Amino acid sequence: MKKEELLEELVNGGYLKTESIIEAFKFVDRKNFVLEKDKDSAYENYPLSIGYGQTISQPLTVAFMLELLEPRKKEKVLEIGTGSGWQTCLLAYLVSGGEDNGGRIFSIERIPELKEFANKNISQNYPDFQRYITLIEGDGSLGFDKEAPFDKIIVSAAAVKIPETLKKQLKVGGRMVIPVGESILSLDKISEDEFKTKEFFGFSFVKFIGAD
Numbered sequence: 473m474k475k476e477e478l479l480e481e482l483v484n485g486g487y488l489k490t491e492s493i494i495e496a497f498k499f500v501d502r503k504n505f506v507l508e509k510d511k512d513s514a515y516e517n518y519p520l521s522i523g524y525g526q527t528i529s530q531p532l533t534v535a536f537m538l539e540l541l542e543p544r545k546k547e548k549v550l551e552i553g554t555g556s557g558w559q560t561c562l563l564a565y566l567v568s569g570g571e572d573n574g575g576r577i578f579s580i581e582r583i584p585e586l587k588e589f590a591n592k593n594i595s596q597n598y599p600d601f602q603r604y605i606t607l608i609e610g611d612g613s614l615g616f617d618k619e620a621p622f623d624k625i626i627v628s629a630a631a632v633k634i635p636e637t638l639k640k641q642l643k644v645g646g647r648m649v650i651p652v653g654e655s656i657l658s659l660d661k662i663s664e665d666e667f668k669t670k671e672f673f674g675f676s677f678v679k680f681i682g683a684d
């Protein structure tokens with residue numbers, strides 16, 4: 473498939489809706505985040521291996537989760553599961569709008585080699601985004617206390633339950649999008665201990681492996 477065909481499929485399927493997210497998908501090219509041997513398959517609507525038993529996510533899933541998250545300019549976002557760095561750059565595009573307005577992405581990856589892979593993909597292809605992105609090696613289930621609270625939190629691997637630490641590190645008024653089992657959950661934090669949850673069935677993810 474060509475890049476334009478993938479975008480058309482995501483728009484026509486109702487997965488991509490918001491103008492800024494469509495623009496982000498055009499600007500941040502998935503081809504820059506797949507392994508050399510998979511460059512010809514970069515615009516296929518399925519996950520691709522990035523080594524270490526992990527994948528760059530399926531475009532449909534990334535589109536669906538970003539539409540749910542509604543990232544806005546100037547927001548501080550915590551991403552868990554950097555992987556290739558593709559979604560990290562999509563988020564950086566959305567919170568920055570192309571200028572340094574204070575919007576920041578903090579992205580945690582537990583596999584050191586993948587953190588390095590993402591770092592290389594970002595620095596070689598989107599060097600301007602480096603100032604909006606902080607890559608962290610570690611267990612994302614513990615969040616990133618140093619920068620909490622976050623406007624938004626997005627998790628790219630399926631948990632068995634929602635880590636309490638992540639709930640605490642979300643701002644009141646903020647939103648977390650997280651796969652649990654084969655569903656994607658969207659949680660709006662209404663007050664310190666109240667969440668409004670929506671569930672969307674029928675997705676498949678690599679496992680979230682963490683202490684919490």
Ligand code: SAM
Pocket residue numbers: 526527528529552553554555556557558559560580581582583586610611612613628629678679680681682683
């Ligand atoms: N959005 C990424 C992309 O498109 O490249 C997705 C990468 S993959 C589907 C999910 C990633 O989550 C993997 O790289 C995996 O190592 C990472 N992961 C799993 N559990 C984690 C944890 N507890 N903390 C940080 N990263 C974790």
